Amino acid sequence: MKKRQLLLITSCFLLLFIVGCTNDLNILPEDENTFLVDDFYNSPEAYKQGLAGVYGNLTLTSSQGPGESNITGLDAGTSQYGRGLWNLQELTTDEAKWTWENDPGLRDLNRNIWTSENVILRGFFGRCMTQVSFANEYLRQTSDEVLQSRGVSETLKNEIVIYRAEVRFLRALAYYHMMDLFGKAGFITEEDPVGAYQSPQYDRFQLFEYIESELLDILPTLKDPLQNEYARVDKGAAWMLLAKIYLNAEVYIQEDKYAECLEYCEKIIAGGYILAPNYSNIFKADNNSNNARNEIIFPIISDGIVSQNYGPTTVAVNGQVGSLESNGSEFGVTSGGWGGALRVTRQFSETMLNGNYNADDRNTIISANRTIEITNISNNGTGYVITKWSNKTSSGANGSANEIVDTDFPLFRLADVYMMYAESVVRGGGGSTATAVNYINQLRARSNNNNSISSSDLNLDLILKERLVELHWEGHRRQDLIRFNKYTGGSYNWSWKGNSVSGIPLDNSRSVFPIPSASLAANPNLTQNQGY
Known part of the structure; x- marks a missing residue:
């Protein structure tokens, strides 16, 4: 079993799930063994456990094990964060095809014929919004006012400042994936009350501005590169996400930001990261501790025993x-x-x-x-x-x-x-x-x-x-x-692009995925993407 520095604690995962869900996200709690938030936070250690719960949404799908999902109506494989991202970024391209097309939703991705009813799209949209919900609730529970009311020590408050910056990164990461894949999202923060189901829609321009401003705001608080516990966010991760949005800015906001991308690439390269001498070690079972460790800037963790997932x-x-x-x-x-x-x-x-x-x-x-x-x-x-x-x-x-x-x-x-x-x-x-x-x-x-x-x-x-x-x-x-x-158009066709063995052009509307119909039904402020 791997020794994880960041433990994914089942109890805190349950806690955040229970207090963080809203109908707007098409998520319903499935566990009746709830407990009070204030009881949970009686212990100083609970704040780090709560942080682990927010990280846990990247890896785990429920408190009941890898075969269950805490998003109602979805199986675990469909709704795991990393797997949803992988399915959408890989199966829809020339890099991979999934043989078992009877598996719900995967035939449509293989052949670029998805619709707003696709269960993989619904799963990832829901998982991203779950991440936003968990992050928002953690930030509500760690505000200055709440910490003061609980008599939290100044030493612990200083640690919680860093925890909050990491959680804001995780929320920005979820909004980044929504911006990239769907082009829009229902926007909600900790400033909105729990139960604010019909959140306003943010388009790519608004999401880009928000993600950029959040990352720039938290950077001074985050730990320096490679100075945090493994699999926790540091400045390197924030620099990387900034570099990513700048690299793709012409797609997202029709602006050239390659100079900004290069600036943050230089920061990362100067941050102490080192190429693993052996390429294959990056993709092995001990990549958290072998000589690939200092190449990996931010991982989604997996463990056959501790953090089981079909990711x-x-x-x-x-x-x-x-x-x-x-x-x-x-x-x-x-x-x-x-x-x-x-x-x-x-x-x-x-x-x-x-x-x-x-x-x-x-x-x-x-x-x-x-x-x-x-x-x-x-x-x-x-x-x-x-x-x-x-x-x-x-x-x-x-x-x-x-x-x-x-x-x-x-x-x-x-x-x-x-x-x-x-x-x-x-x-x-x-x-x-x-x-x-x-x-x-x-x-x-x-x-x-x-x-x-x-x-x-x-x-x-x-x-x-x-x-x-x-x-x-x-x-x-x-x-x-x-x-x-x-990707779209016909300048490059690959096998099964557009549902043809030899590949045919895709309409430009396919450069974003549709908003899942279930999400549209839950939040009337969301509008469907053109072409769907």
């Missing part, structure tokens, strides 16, 4: 096991895994197998006895499979369980920052071309790729390929394709 790493490890190969034992799970649930498209494979990457450690494709094209999604023997993720440690030991994995999901890591810096340089954000080239070459050298680039090679096409090779299956691809104008 993105459990999906990736079990899903990548080939139906023909039955190679799960190589990754520390059952030999059959999930029966060939995940495969990659022909376009993904062709990128990996060209001369630049065919001997690259990041290319883990298995092609023997398989066709490169997925001609029938239900035929799990077609299409190549990969071996990127593992539930084995860097020393070769198995994780603590053989299905739910110990491998943390690196939501943000340094290699992404290197490529964001390079992209900002190419897009006119300033910086140094030589430095950008050096960062790309460092990533290639780390993966034993001897094809170094020069300044004349550095362009947007190369950067998009490098991002696929370095970051595939890490929840970035849809966002990247949209930013590079390769």
